[in-house]
Amino acid sequence: MLLLASLLALVAAAAGVAGVLLFRGTDRQPRPLTDGGRPETDEAEGATSAAHKPSGVLRWVTTVDHRDIGLMYLVLGTIAGLWGGMDAMMLRTELLTPDPTVWDAETYNALFTAHGITMLFFFATPVFAGIANYFVPLLLDADDMAFPRINAIAFWLLPPSLVLARFGLITELIGKGIGLVVSALPGGADALAWTDPVARRLLALEPPGTGWTLYPPLSILIENQQVDLVLLALHLAGVATTLSAINFIVTVVLERGDGVNWANLDLFSWSILTQSALALFAFPVLGSTLIMLLLDRNVGTTFFLEPGGGPILFQHLFWFFGHPEVYILVLPAFGLISLILPKFSARRLFGYRFVVYSTLAIGVLSFGVWAHHMFATGMDPRLRASFMAVSIAIAIPSAVKTFNWIATMWNGRLRLTAPMLFCVGGIALFVFGGITGVFLASVPVDLPLHDTYYVVGHFHLIIMGIIPFSMFAASFYWFPLLTGRTYYQGLARAQAVVMTVGSFLTFMPQLVTGLDGLPRRYALYPETFLLGQQLSTVGAFVLGVGLMMWLFNVVQSARIGTPIEDADVWDLAETGQLSPEWARFAEERGESIPGTDDAYGDAPTDVDRPEGGFGDRSPVRLVAAVTAGVALLAAVGLFLLPAAGFQSTTDRLIRTLNRDYLLIAVPLAVLVEALLVYAVLRFRGNDDPLPTPENKRLEISWTVATALVLLFVAVTSYQVMGSQYVANVPDPETERPDGAVTVEVVAERFQYDVRYPAANVTVDDADVIYVPTDRPLYLETTSRDVIHSIHVPELSLKQDALPAESNVVHTRVTERGTYRLYCAEFCGTDHARMQAQIRALPPAEYRQRVDALGNESG
Ligand code: CUA
Numbered sequence: 089m090l091l092l093a094s095l096l097a098l099v100a101a102a103a104g105v106a107g108v109l110l111f112r113g114t115d116r117q118p119r120p121l122t123d124g125g126r127p128e129t130d131e132a133e134g135a136t137s138a139a140h141k142p143s144g145v146l147r148w149v150t151t152v153d154h155r156d157i158g159l160m161y162l163v164l165g166t167i168a169g170l171w172g173g174m175d176a177m178m179l180r181t182e183l184l185t186p187d188p189t190v191w192d193a194e195t196y197n198a199l200f201t202a203h204g205i206t207m208l209f210f211f212a213t214p215v216f217a218g219i220a221n222y223f224v225p226l227l228l229d230a231d232d233m234a235f236p237r238i239n240a241i242a243f244w245l246l247p248p249s250l251v252l253a254r255f256g257l258i259t260e261l262i263g264k265g266i267g268l269v270v271s272a273l274p275g276g277a278d279a280l281a282w283t284d285p286v287a288r289r290l291l292a293l294e295p296p297g298t299g300w301t302l303y304p305p306l307s308i309l310i311e312n313q314q315v316d317l318v319l320l321a322l323h324l325a326g327v328a329t330t331l332s333a334i335n336f337i338v339t340v341v342l343e344r345g346d347g348v349n350w351a352n353l354d355l356f357s358w359s360i361l362t363q364s365a366l367a368l369f370a371f372p373v374l375g376s377t378l379i380m381l382l383l384d385r386n387v388g389t390t391f392f393l394e395p396g397g398g399p400i401l402f403q404h405l406f407w408f409f410g411h412p413e414v415y416i417l418v419l420p421a422f423g424l425i426s427l428i429l430p431k432f433s434a435r436r437l438f439g440y441r442f443v444v445y446s447t448l449a450i451g452v453l454s455f456g457v458w459a460h461h462m463f464a465t466g467m468d469p470r471l472r473a474s475f476m477a478v479s480i481a482i483a484i485p486s487a488v489k490t491f492n493w494i495a496t497m498w499n500g501r502l503r504l505t506a507p508m509l510f511c512v513g514g515i516a517l518f519v520f521g522g523i524t525g526v527f528l529a530s531v532p533v534d535l536p537l538h539d540t541y542y543v544v545g546h547f548h549l550i551i552m553g554i555i556p557f558s559m560f561a562a563s564f565y566w567f568p569l570l571t572g573r574t575y576y577q578g579l580a581r582a583q584a585v586v587m588t589v590g591s592f593l594t595f596m597p598q599l600v601t602g603l604d605g606l607p608r609r610y611a612l613y614p615e616t617f618l619l620g621q622q623l624s625t626v627g628a629f630v631l632g633v634g635l636m637m638w639l640f641n642v643v644q645s646a647r648i649g650t651p652i653e654d655a656d657v658w659d660l661a662e663t664g665q666l667s668p669e670w671a672r673f674a675e676e677r678g679e680s681i682p683g684t685d686d687a688y689g690d691a692p693t694d695v696d697r698p699e700g701g702f703g704d705r706s707p708v709r710l711v712a713a714v715t716a717g718v719a720l721l722a723a724v725g726l727f728l729l730p731a732a733g734f735q736s737t738t739d740r741l742i743r744t745l746n747r748d749y750l751l752i753a754v755p756l757a758v759l760v761e762a763l764l765v766y767a768v769l770r771f772r773g774n775d776d777p778l779p780t781p782e783n784k785r786l787e788i789s790w791t792v793a794t795a796l797v798l799l800f801v802a803v804t805s806y807q808v809m810g811s812q813y814v815a816n817v818p819d820p821e822t823e824r825p826d827g828a829v830t831v832e833v834v835a836e837r838f839q840y841d842v843r844y845p846a847a848n849v850t851v852d853d854a855d856v857i858y859v860p861t862d863r864p865l866y867l868e869t870t871s872r873d874v875i876h877s878i879h880v881p882e883l884s885l886k887q888d889a890l891p892a893e894s895n896v897v898h899t900r901v902t903e904r905g906t907y908r909l910y911c912a913e914f915c916g917t918d919h920a921r922m923q924a925q926i927r928a929l930p931p932a933e934y935r936q937r938v939d940a941l942g943n944e945s946g
Contacts, residue, residue: 152236154221157243159570161218164246168210169556171254173635175203180594180628183621188611194917196611197297202254204300205318208413209325210250212551215559216420217243217332220360223566224336226669227354229345234338242331245324253321256295256314263290293317299609299914301406304392304399305891306874306916308384316382323378326371333367336360345668354667355437358444359423362451366412366419369455374409377402394892399875400465407458415454418550419447421558422489425511427667428558428565429493432508433500433771434663435780439492442787446485453482463531464538464877464912465888466895469815472531473806479529480802486522487794488787490515490760495786497767501777504768505658506580510561512768513588517553517595519760521546523753524599526798530805532742532814533749536884539609539877539912541620542602545595552631553591560584560638567642568657569673573649579641587634594627605881607912610920614908655679711789714759718797721755722748735907735928738813738899739884745808752797813899816887828864829934833857835869835876835889835911838918847935849942856925858941860934861904867897879912880926888913901928 141147141156151157179199182190191199221239225232233239251258266287270279293314298307307315340361344353380391381402390396430437437443456478463472493515502508524546528534537543560583567575601620606613613621655674660666661681674681729747734740771777808814824830832843839853859865869878869889876889878897882905887897911922929937 152232152240154225154233154236154239157233157239158218158220158222160243161214161221161246164243164250165211165213165215165218168206168214168250170635170639172203172206172211173632175199175206176628177632179203180625182611183613184625186613186615186618186621191611193611193920194297197299197609197914197917197919198256198295200609201297201299202257202295205253205322206250207551208300208417209322210246210253212417212555213325213329214246216360216363216417217329219424219559219562220336220356220420221332222570223669224339224357224360225343226672227357227667228340228343228348229668229672230339230343233335234343235335238331239335242328242335245328245331249321249324249328251321252317252324254295255317255321256293256312259290259293260295263287266290297917301410302381302402303406303875303914304381304384304402306914307381308393309874310916316385319378319382319385323375326375326378329367330371330375333364333371336364337368340364348668355426355440355443355447356420356423359419359426359447362447363416363419366416366451366454370409370412370416373405374413377405377409380405398892399890400462400467403462403465404459407461408455411458411461412454414547414550415450417555419450421514421555422447424558424562425493425514425554426489428507428561429511430496430780431565431658431660431665432503432505432511433497434503434665434777435496435500436665437492438495438498438780439488439783439787442791443489443492446488449485450482453478453485457482457529460529460534463534464886466816466890466893469809469817473809476529476531476805476809477802480526480798480805483522483526483529483798484791484794486518488791490519490522491790492787494760494763494767496780497764497771499774499778500771500780501774502768502772504581504772505564506575506577506584507561507565509581509584509588510557510564512764513584513591514554514557514561516588516761516764517549517557517591519757519764520596520599521549521553523757524549526801527746527749527753530745530749530801532805532808533746535814535886536605536742536879536881537602538886539607539879539914540602540881541598541606541608544608545598545602548595548598549591552595557587560587563638563642565658566669567645568652569669571646571649573645573651574657575645575649576641579637583634583637583641586637587631590627590630590634592627594624594631597621597623597627605879605908605910607879607910607920609914612920656681708786708789711786711793714763715793715797717759718752718755722751725751725755733903735903735905736813736883736885736899736901738897739882740902741808741811741813742884745804748804749801752800756797816895816897824866825864828866829860830866830868831857831859832868832870833878833889834872835878835915835922836872837874837876837916838911838922840909840922840924844938844941847938847942849938851941854924856927857909858934858937859901859926859928860931861901861928863900863931865899865901867899868894869896870894874915875913876911876915876922877913879910880907881910882907883926886912904928904930 141151141153148156148160151160178191179196182188182196182199184190188196221233264287266283267280270283271277273279294312296310296312296315296318298310298315298318302319340353340357380389383389384391384393392399392402426437426443457475459467459471459475460479463475493511524542528537528543528546564575564580567573597620601617601624602608604617604620606617606620655677656666656670658670660670666681671681726748729751732743732747734743830845832845834841834843840857841850841852842854842857843850844858859867867878867885867887869887870893871889871891873891875891877886878889879886883899883901885897885899887895889895905928907926907928909924909926911919915922
């Protein structure tokens with residue numbers, strides 16, 4: 089009842105705000121189509137200016153001004169970001185020691201669930217929505233968003249959904265608070281008896297440990313009602329995002345000012361347009377999926393249970409939303425870097441048109457990659473191949489952007505301000521985040537890496553790399569415009585350096601830990617991973633310090649920073665880059681800046697299509713030289729590095745492929761990073777900047793060079809993927825070769841029951857799984873409850889164990905030995921304790937051992 093009441097109260101509050109906004113009288117005149125266009129009269133413009141707004145709280149609750157709403161988004165996003173960051177700090181603190189000494193496993197699981205949900209839905213999305221709300225109308229030279237009131241509703245749905253999502257923690261604190269206060273009162277004992285039922289109700293809602301991915305059957309089996317609130321919260325957040333996506337699309341399409349057209353639209357608006365289109369397709373699918381999950385939990389439907397749709401259907405639907413969501417977050421980051429980086433390079437963006445095309449290409453391709461999250465589920469190999477192809481292909485437009493950014497800096501006059509340093513740091517992190525993504529796109533290489541720290545490292549290099557870095561860059565770039573004051577420049581530059589170092593320190597060790605096989609979402613881990621985990625934790629604390637530097641800087645500077653003297657704080661007019669938001673800013677301050685009339689967008693105009701810069705052919709030679717250099721280094725590596733010891737046929741195939749890719753990727757990453765660093769050092773304060781040239785040949789040559797490298801990856805991956813030792817095709821037992829040995833593993837929370845069919849022996853809760861060496865081995869996996877995953881890093885084996893379904897891995901173990909087996913799919917409280925050993929013995933010994941097991945149990 090309490091639950092229902094609190095839920096109703098929240099929904100009512102949201103509906104109330106929406107109602108007020110919808111029916112509130114406004115002195116703005118409706119316009120044809122939409123009402124956010126450029127004001128035709130002074131009177132209309134007055135409607136959004138501060139003078140006509142109510143004061144105090146009422147102003148913020150009733151505002152429909154895009155700037156106010158943008159600021160509110162930014163405040164909400166910052167609060168959520170700090171909250172989610174605190175979760176991350178608590179997670180990392182726990183991982184300082186191999187045992188769960190600081191928090192127990194349940195708290196740990198709840199923490200990473202909350203961290204993921206908070207950061208994705210309430211930090212990253214709202215912050216970009218805030219920046220876009222404030223600046224897209226200004227960049228478009230529009231008066232406001234197309235639908236100002238829908239804009240306000242979309243925002244106001246978010247605070248209640250954040251509260252709902254984290255309600256378990258809030259009620260827990262209130263419950264414990266009541267207990268503490270009441271017991272401290274005189275006569276507390278009597279009062280305690282009275283308040284106890286209330287407190288217990290409050291404590292019944294626990295922060296859930298489902299993982300942000302909410303995979304059923306786990307998310308259906310968990311009884312904690314907070315899971316329902318989280319589902320409702322995400323649904324509400326999805327509605328909010330869809331509403332604002334519609335609003336952004338209409339705004340960019342219909343509200344552009346006279347001087348702004350598709351050929352000179354700024355890159356941030358382009359990316360918001362593309363991102364909104366993605367959101368429009370992705371979020372409704374999330375919404376329906378969440379409703380089906382709610383029904384499965386509460387009404388007894390079987391959308392995601394056997395014998396209904398089954399748990400894999402959920403994964404398809406979830407990732408159909410989930411992977412575009414990644415691009416929904418990263419596209420605005422690309423847009424901000426494309427917008428800000430040229431301003432501090434004293435030249436226009438190199439290859440405007442190609443950057444726009446690559447944005448659109450990412451948008452289209454992002455809907456064809458979702459099942460690369462599911463390569464280990466035992467899906468049809470033909471499906472895996474097509475998702476692999478698109479997942480590899482999407483690296484091309486991302487690489488093209490990186491090259492264009494570096495080319496923009498080349499021959500420019502770089503000013504290493506805080507926004508610029510954040511752009512450069514973000515790109516540096518993105519190079520590693522992007523390249524590690526290609527490894528995960530390749531089916532064979534992905535299998536042993538899936539659900540390990542490698543994946544965590546990969547996506548954090550992007551999601552804690554270029555995404556927040558672009559936000560920090562934007563926060564400092566526009567800080568004077570937002571506050572009329574300057575920030576502490578030295579502190580901001582120091583923060584950029586601290587955070588770049590912190591990010592590398594936190595996430596690079598995770599790549600190594602993952603390559604060594606440690607699954608993610610583990611509250612405890614074997615001692616061998618101690619160093620990597622501790623480095624990562626130290627890095628996280630460095631990031632925490634960086635975040636505090638930012639918070640201190642913006643809060644203090646907004647309060648007491650030196651007021652700016654001149655609207656053109658970055659001296660952009662001098663290089664013809666004073667974009668409309670700054671022009672408007674100057675206008676509102678009553679200043680006039682010469683040469684701002686035609687300062688729209690980033691596209692090259694006829695005026696500056698000069699020679700120089702990259703006008704000659706040399707950069708094509710640069711691309712050729714880089715490609716040749718990488719090829720040479722790869723060949724040398726191949727020659728020098730001896731083949732490592734392999735423990736199984738699968739291991740040999742996959743690790744050889746992985747090594748070949750590393751031989752290309754490492755020199756490539758080092759060279760791109762070197763070019764970036766060289767550009768910074770060489771062109772910093774360069775007195776003789778050259779105007780940005782157009783060079784189609786260069787664009788085409790690096791696109792083709794990237795495509796060729798990726799084609800090599802795709803073809804070789806495809807070859808290995810077809811091997812019987814990787815394909816994991818569930819071929820019938822009659823077709824298995826002579827001497828083949830089958831071992832059946834039934835996973836159940838939190839143990840493995842192992843059956844040796846040939847000897848008709850079953851061992852329940854086995855710590856050791858015996859397998860023969862030098863025989864075709866078929867490991868059949870299934871589950872009795874939720875999804876588990878059999879993960880044996882040293883044999884490069886990975887296969888999900890699904891309820892009511894049997895998966896199979898086929899291999900031949902070549903080395904006698906004992907190999908650690910982990911459960912790699914998050915399955916609940918003791919997920920990290922679900923470990924066992926695979927002991928590989930020569931065939932004769934194996935038979936003896938299994939027979940002995942039969943006698944023991946017998
Ligand atoms: Cu994780 Cu079983």
